[in-house]
Amino acid sequence: MRARAAPEGTAVEAGTATDMNRFANLVPCVLVLALGLTGHRLAVRSPLQEAGTRLGTLEGLVRFAGGAIPRPTQVANTTDPGVCSDLQSLEDLLISARTRGIQNVIVALADVPQSAVLASSPERLVLDNRDCRFEPHVSVLTAGSTIVAANSDPLLHTVHYYGALRGNLSLPVQGIRRPRIVKEPGMIAVKCDVHGWMQAFIRVDAHPFHAVTGPEGAFRIPNIPEGEYTVELWHEKLGIQRTTIRIAAGKSTTLEAQYDLESDQ
Numbered sequence: 001m002r003a004r005a006a007p008e009g010t011a012v013e014a015g016t017a018t019d020m021n022r023f024a025n026l027v028p029c030v031l032v033l034a035l036g037l038t039g040h041r042l043a044v045r046s047p048l049q050e051a052g053t054r055l056g057t058l059e060g061l062v063r064f065a066g067g068a069i070p071r072p073t074q075v076a077n078t079t080d081p082g083v084c085s086d087l088q089s090l091e092d093l094l095i096s097a098r099t100r101g102i103q104n105v106i107v108a109l110a111d112v113p114q115s116a117v118l119a120s121s122p123e124r125l126v127l128d129n130r131d132c133r134f135e136p137h138v139s140v141l142t143a144g145s146t147i148v149a150a151n152s153d154p155l156l157h158t159v160h161y162y163g164a165l166r167g168n169l170s171l172p173v174q175g176i177r178r179p180r181i182v183k184e185p186g187m188i189a190v191k192c193d194v195h196g197w198m199q200a201f202i203r204v205d206a207h208p209f210h211a212v213t214g215p216e217g218a219f220r221i222p223n224i225p226e227g228e229y230t231v232e233l234w235h236e237k238l239g240i241q242r243t244t245i246r247i248a249a250g251k252s253t254t255l256e257a258q259y260d261l262e263s264d265q
Contacts, residue, residue, distance in 0.1 A: 109221075122142070
């Protein structure tokens with residue numbers, strides 16, 4: 001935007017000159033705003049970064065170390081087979097044939113000091129009953145977050161919470177949603193009382209330094225304050241492992257873990 005000069009011979013009143021000075025002072029602000037609106041975005045910083053904390057990242061892979069890759073448990077079904085089919089998987093052991101990575105392993109820091117935990121916005125997890133299974137099967141949340149139990153199937157489901165959250169919610173019709181706030185850290189097991197094979201697991205922590213391994217067994221946890229931590233790995237069938245790691249500011253620490261069928265339960 002270009003400012004126009006007043007025509008020759010035109011008198012400028014004192015009040016108008018003051019207004020123009022104010023406009024000139026605003027130009028840099030307007031330019032900054034315009035840059036933001038045209039794709040020159042400022043980097044989004046985490047609350048810990050804003051507080052000046054030195055941060056690093058933990059990433060890695062959780063592999064299956066045994067011989068032949070086992071299959072998840074399957075069960076025959078006679079309840080609502082028209083919707084749920086005659087055979088259902090418990091999804092209790094999903095392993096990538098390409099990487100031998102194990103899906104649905106929870107990786108979490110177990111000894112985070114309170115000084116490293118800043119207030120964060122509550123999360124919202126939709127736990128859906130879809131095709132007679134829970135989606136997602138395994139997940140992580142921070143305390144104070146909301147779990148929304150949903151039903152995408154045209155039949156009755158229940159969402160029965162055990163552990164850090166307790167309660168039994170009926171979802172009688174397709175499309176219904178029922179929220180619950182998770183106030184305390186801990187593990188939550190979820191079952192459907194109508195369809196016995198349906199299960200899900202949710203870990204709730206007081207901090208956000210946790211993740212669930214994906215289909216290839218990989219995980220990543222960013223913005224961890226530098227220091228030494230105990231890392232806890234949890235799998236519904238293979239059990240719990242613990243190890244110690246050190247996070248360095250501005251660097252990525254790699255953790256490679258292994259499970260086999262002889263792992264402690």
